[in-house]
Structures are given as structure tokens and as C-alpha cells.
Amino acid sequence: MAILRAAALAEGARRISGEPQFAPDEDRFTLLVAAAELTLGDATAGGARRFDRLTVWADGPPDLPEQLQTALGLEQLPAHLANPEPPAFAEMLADPSTPPGLHLAVDPASGLGARAIALQVGGEGKGGIEVSGIDGEPADLPTASSGSPIWLLRELLREARGEGTRVVQVPGSRLGLRVTRLGPFPGETSWNPTSSAPVHLPSSAVSGNEVELATVSEGAYLPLPTYLENLPSRWRLEAERCGACGKLSFPARGRCRHCGRLDGLTREQLPKSGGRVEAVTTVRPGAQPSEFDFQVQRGGAYDVVLVRLHPEVRVTLQVTDTPAGTTRIGVVVNTALRRLYPMEGAWRYGRKALPRLEAAP
Amino acid sequence: MPSEQAAIVGAGQTRFGALREGPRAMLREAVDAAFASVDRGIDHREVEEAYLGTLGFNGWQIGNVSAVLAEEARLEGAPVTRVENACASAGFALRTGIQAIESGQRSAVLVVGLEKMTDAPSRRRRYWLGVSGDTEWERLAGLTFAGVYGLLASRHMHEFGTPREALAEVAVKNHAHALLNPKAQFRKAITREEVLSSPRVADPLGLLDCCPVTDGAAALLLTSASRARRYTDSPVLIVGSGAGSDSLAVQDRASLTSLAATRRAAEEAFRRSPWDRTQLSFAELHDCFTIAELLAIEDLGLAPPGGAAAMTLAHETALGGRLPVNPDGGLKAKGHPIGATGASQAAEVFLQLRGQAEKRQVPAAARALTQNVGGSGASATVTLFEAS
Numbered sequence: 001m002a003i004l005r006a007a008a009l010a011e012g013a014r015r016i017s018g019e020p021q022f023a024p025d026e027d028r029f030t031l032l033v034a035a036a037e038l039t040l041g042d043a044t045a046g047g048a049r050r051f052d053r054l055t056v057w058a059d060g061p062p063d064l065p066e067q068l069q070t071a072l073g074l075e076q077l078p079a080h081l082a083n084p085e086p087p088a089f090a091e092m093l094a095d096p097s098t099p100p101g102l103h104l105a106v107d108p109a110s111g112l113g114a115r116a117i118a119l120q121v122g123g124e125g126k127g128g129i130e131v132s133g134i135d136g137e138p139a140d141l142p143t144a145s146s147g148s149p150i151w152l153l154r155e156l157l158r159e160a161r162g163e164g165t166r167v168v169q170v171p172g173s174r175l176g177l178r179v180t181r182l183g184p185f186p187g188e189t190s191w192n193p194t195s196s197a198p199v200h201l202p203s204s205a206v207s208g209n210e211v212e213l214a215t216v217s218e219g220a221y222l223p224l225p226t227y228l229e230n231l232p233s234r235w236r237l238e239a240e241r242c243g244a245c246g247k248l249s250f251p252a253r254g255r256c257r258h259c260g261r262l263d264g265l266t267r268e269q270l271p272k273s274g275g276r277v278e279a280v281t282t283v284r285p286g287a288q289p290s291e292f293d294f295q296v297q298r299g300g301a302y303d304v305v306l307v308r309l310h311p312e313v314r315v316t317l318q319v320t321d322t323p324a325g326t327t328r329i330g331v332v333v334n335t336a337l338r339r340l341y342p343m344e345g346a347w348r349y350g351r352k353a354l355p356r357l358e359a360a361p
Numbered sequence: 362m363p364s365e366q367a368a369i370v371g372a373g374q375t376r377f378g379a380l381r382e383g384p385r386a387m388l389r390e391a392v393d394a395a396f397a398s399v400d401r402g403i404d405h406r407e408v409e410e411a412y413l414g415t416l417g418f419n420g421w422q423i424g425n426v427s428a429v430l431a432e433e434a435r436l437e438g439a440p441v442t443r444v445e446n447a448c449a450s451a452g453f454a455l456r457t458g459i460q461a462i463e464s465g466q467r468s469a470v471l472v473v474g475l476e477k478m479t480d481a482p483s484r485r486r487r488y489w490l491g492v493s494g495d496t497e498w499e500r501l502a503g504l505t506f507a508g509v510y511g512l513l514a515s516r517h518m519h520e521f522g523t524p525r526e527a528l529a530e531v532a533v534k535n536h537a538h539a540l541l542n543p544k545a546q547f548r549k550a551i552t553r554e555e556v557l558s559s560p561r562v563a564d565p566l567g568l569l570d571c572c573p574v575t576d577g578a579a580a581l582l583l584t585s586a587s588r589a590r591r592y593t594d595s596p597v598l599i600v601g602s603g604a605g606s607d608s609l610a611v612q613d614r615a616s617l618t619s620l621a622a623t624r625r626a627a628e629e630a631f632r633r634s635p636w637d638r639t640q641l642s643f644a645e646l647h648d649c650f651t652i653a654e655l656l657a658i659e660d661l662g663l664a665p666p667g668g669a670a671a672m673t674l675a676h677e678t679a680l681g682g683r684l685p686v687n688p689d690g691g692l693k694a695k696g697h698p699i700g701a702t703g704a705s706q707a708a709e710v711f712l713q714l715r716g717q718a719e720k721r722q723v724p725a726a727a728r729a730l731t732q733n734v735g736g737s738g739a740s741a742t743v744t745l746f747e748a749s
Contacts, residue, residue, distance in 0.1 A: 222496055222497065222500075222501070226497070234501075251497075251498070257613070278516060278617065279512040279513065279515045279516040279519075279617055280512065280515050280564075281504075281508050281511030281512045281514075281515060281563045281564055281565075281566075282511075282561065282563065282564040283503055283504065283505075283507075283508045283511075283563050284560070284561045284562055284563065284564075286562070287505060287507045287508060287562045287563045288487075288503055288505070289487060289488075289491045289500055289503060289504070289505050290484050290485075290487045290488050290491075292503045293484070295503075302503060304502050304503055304504050304508055304512070305512075306512055306516075306611065306612055306617065314612045314613075315498070315612055316498050316499050316502045316504065316610065316611070316612045317502055318502045318503045325564065329515060329516070329519045340501055340503075348501070350501050350502075
């Protein structure tokens, strides 16, 4: 894999006018990834959907498609930037001349919304999910107990498979998200429109997400090339299965941790959701590594968990979108790509844990 | 079997705490104290080689710091090697010195541990406090060592029902011990309620569950046992030395309630020892966080898994109990100058086994163990000592 130009990732951190919409660790890049993961489904089920190209509707940077390919494990697909004027995805679905593929777009209104759609190659029909920012009046809108919009969308889509549009809005603000499930993916048997429970977003789930990128962290120095060395493990939880002893190694480092073999290793995707928490701590202000100072100043304490993501793999993850001190051993978590901290003018990204939304009573 | 047995003929250390002295003066004070403690004296030119344990805190002289020890100890050209295994640096420096003696290559060596931690701003200090953990995964998740040990504590409490009070009792006991140690950083008694209500740092650990930031240096003079009688009638004999390693990141370990490196080190140390763990007079354990003392007691086989809490709550590990642990106050209250701790533990053993520990003297102390852990258990040493 070519060395990526990480500075490009900083693009998404730009300040927006008006009230910020997302959690401090979200930006355009993480939202695009989240939207695409929603569309693609969980990696364990994602194999059924195949695309022959990736189109990113955005005004750059030029290596954004490559970053997204890495985050999504789609390196084999041709990918390109298209006209930044995003298409009307509903119209694209209806148009038989629309090329099949995975289409991702940035919402031009805020620069932070992200839209994604998936069109399957050679199938009977076309299916997709559109995720976009909205600007409307708070009204009788769905509410949820906690979490950021993107996370809630994932949960809404997981639990309620209703056709049509769902809207999540931040109480007291004009900002929110709209999700439109455009129809079943070919071969999908569980398409079962039902109404979903109300969802309420606390104001704590939203805060500013701009940070001075010029601030060079005094944190433990993970040089850029080392950080970039294994993005498939960092960004999408890719492990290696040994052909000799059959065991799994994570992160993938080109050698079996168990028998030492260097050859016969095959890449294997760990589940990105459904991990169980085995240990938890709440890092209080002052106990954080200095590179997380900006985050603590903004959001205070945070939880960190050891998660059993696979019978053979345990991973250390920071918890996000959840009040500190509320994560318990035994709870099930999903994961999402988020910003970690800025260093040397660019954001470092990695996966974080999101406790699953408990159904509102 | 080794061709020679190693013995400690002299030991000394600085006070632990926020010291006015800089690293050079601290080195000098500890080394001079070690030389001064040799009953019949030893000339500094008899030291054939030296080993310095230090992390290089705050970036002071990261490279070639050995030369500073050579100057301050007036080694006049004798080789010095810096040994670095984070918080176990001096434990491994001691082990290296023991090996030099036991192999017959050297007959007198100097082992020193040093850390100067309080002279940097807190932001820089937190940087250094994290550089010995796994920087690629744990650190990126927002953990420093308090957080890593917080995770281990949460799991121990979950699996064994370890009460929060048992963690607090470790701190209460070690503070009570430090009250009797004039070299200790915290000479102040604390109550269980104070520990339980101290500000949270990394749940379930509070501020009083954590060792402090400390300046300090400690030095040991080792010779072969056969030569030791030239210098003293009561050398402290080293009867076992073991060490182990483990993965850097806790996420890669089989168990979250045990440090495999400690277990392996203990197994190796006791394999050679003429006595077993039931015969120990006391132990100096690596209590960087209160949970770490409970883990150590269990990993060393001094209590069954999950059994250290009851032992602690029954005051069996307090001075006057069945097996005193950390009579000097431990890392918790004596202080934890990262690279100096392993040497300071042995310096305490030197005093105890010679009956010189004054108010904190373990009665009839004859056999002792030190355990020194690097980071969250990526490395560990266990050393066994016996009075002559």
C-alpha cells in the first residue's frame, strides 16, 4: 500500500458555521466511513455484497478515495473522485443508466454530513442507505437515550428495518440527520418494515469538533510511517489467520504470534460489532496521555475497555458517545472509526467502542 | 549452577521525594552511602564494572547516561552499562550484576538505580509516564499506566469479588510502614475512608491507590560471597534470581488477573533457592498501584488466586503479621523513582537482613524476596536473599 498523505485527513476538521453537529471525535472522514459501513453492513455479512467501483462525491483531497478504500477494505476496487455536486441518490436508484458501485458523498451544506449509497453489481435491484444532514424545526422527531447521530442511525437501522425516511434531531437545535432506507438489498430476506422506538439525543452528545491542528502533541511519539504501517488493522480490525497452526493474530504483523510462521498467513476481518467488554476503567482528567488533553478539556473523563471481539482476540478501545463511568463488564459493544488526536498537523484515526443502544422502555 | 554466589556488601540510597538535588548529586549521594555502609570499607577502584538502571526521565541525558555514573562514582575507566526495562530497570541491572558475579567474570560490581521525575512540568511528566506502555494500541486508546492497572483491577474485582476495601488496605498499610522509614516520600498515616474517597484517577483506582512521582537513587555493592567476608561479617547472600517477559500490550495476554512475567521470574528464582516460599520472612513487592500488590502476592504463590485480598484485610501482610509486605512503605508510600525502585528494594533487604531497619525491623528477618515489574508486566524480576 502506498504511503498515505495523512495531512489530507485534516480537511474534515474544519470549523463550520453555526452550532456544531457531531461529537468531537467525528469529522467528514469518519462520517463517510460510518455511512459506508452502514451501507455495506457488518463485515461478517458484507461478503455478499459486491461492487465494482467506488465513487466519492467530494471536492477532495485527491487521496480521499484511497483513504476510504483502506478504511473499508476495498483496495481492489477502482476508486475515483467525482464531481463534488452530489447526486440525488433516490433519482440515481430509479435511473437504469446509473452505474453500479458504492457511491459516497459529503453533504455540501455543512461539510460534516455524509451520504452513502450502495448499488449492487448484477443484481435484480438496487438498494441503499442515504445518510445526510438536515436543517429543520425540532418537532415530533424520534429521540434516543444517548449517542451521536451516526451511532444512532446504525442502531435504528439494526433494530428497525422500516422502509422510508427516519429523522434524528438534536433537541433544541435545528440540526439533525436524515436516514433513508431506499429498499431491500438483493437477496435480503429480513426486510421487515416496522416502526421504531422514539429516540432522544442529549445535548452532551454534541459539541464543537474544531481543534487547532497546528498544536503538535507532546504525546508518545508514534511516527507517521509507523502509524501508517498497519492501517487495515487499525481502521478496520483486520487480523491474520495462520495456515499452519490455524490460529488468529491481531494486529496483523506479518508473522503468526503463536507458531512464528511468516508464510501462509491469510487476512481475516474481525467482527466490527458484538464484542463483549472484559475489563473497564474510567480515565479521569489528569490520567490521560498528554495527546488526549484537548479531548479531556472539552469532554472530561472517558472510559477505556478491553473487548473480546473474537474468541481469539481481545482489543483495547476507548469508549465514545457514552457518558464516562457507565460502561460495565459484560456489555456488548460495536465499534466505529473515530478521530483519536492531532499530531504534527494531522489527525490520527482509530476505532472506538460504542456500547449498544439499550431499547427505551 | 553458577560458579560463584553473589552477595551484597554495601547498600545506600537518597531520600525519596521531591528532591532539591539534580541527577548527578543524587547519584553521588546514593553511591557514597553504599560505599560508606561497607563495614570494613571498599576502595572504589575495586569496582570492576557497573550497571545503571534508569528510564531517562524527562529526557535528561537519554543517551550515554552511564558516563555520568562513571564520573560521579569515580570508576576511573571501569565499564558502565545502562539497563532499561521501565520500572524494572534497576531490578534488571541488579540481575545483570548478579550474573556477572555468578559467572566468575567479575568479583565486585556496582548496581545503581536513578530517576529524577519532579523537575518537569506535569504535561511532560505524563508524556514520560506513558512511554513504557504499548504505544501502538493502549496509548492510542487513551491509556497511561493508571488506566491499564485500572483495567486489571476491574477484572480482578469482577472475577474474584475482590473488595474495593482490600485495595485501600494496601495503601493504608504501606503508608503506616512508611511512617517508620526516614527515607520515605510520604510519612503520613492515611485511613481506608481517605483512600476510598480520594479523587478518582482511573476507576476503580483513586489517587491514593497510585504511587507518587518521585526523585531518588539507590546503589548496591556486590561481590562474590567468598570475597564478601573481606568487607563485612554480615553480607547479604543472593540465593535466587529469576526474570520473565510478556507481551507489551495487556490485550495480548491470556490472563487479565495475573502477570505471567512475575510467575515465570518466581519459578526460576525458587528453582535454585535452598528454601521455599513458605519460609520467607518478608517481601518487597512492586505496588505501583494497590492492585499490583495483590497481583504480586498471588503470582508469587504467597496466596492462591483471588486470595491476596483476604490476606491483606486480615493484616497478615502488615508489620507484625505473618508475612510483612513492603516494610519500607513500598512504591506506594516510600515512593517510586522509576529506574531506582529495584535497587531501593534490595537496599531495604540489606538493612532488614542485617537487623538495621530500626523501627520498621521485621523480627528475626532471615529470608527475603524482591519483585520488580516493568510497566504493566512486560518484564519482571524476582530476587531471593538470605542473611549470612
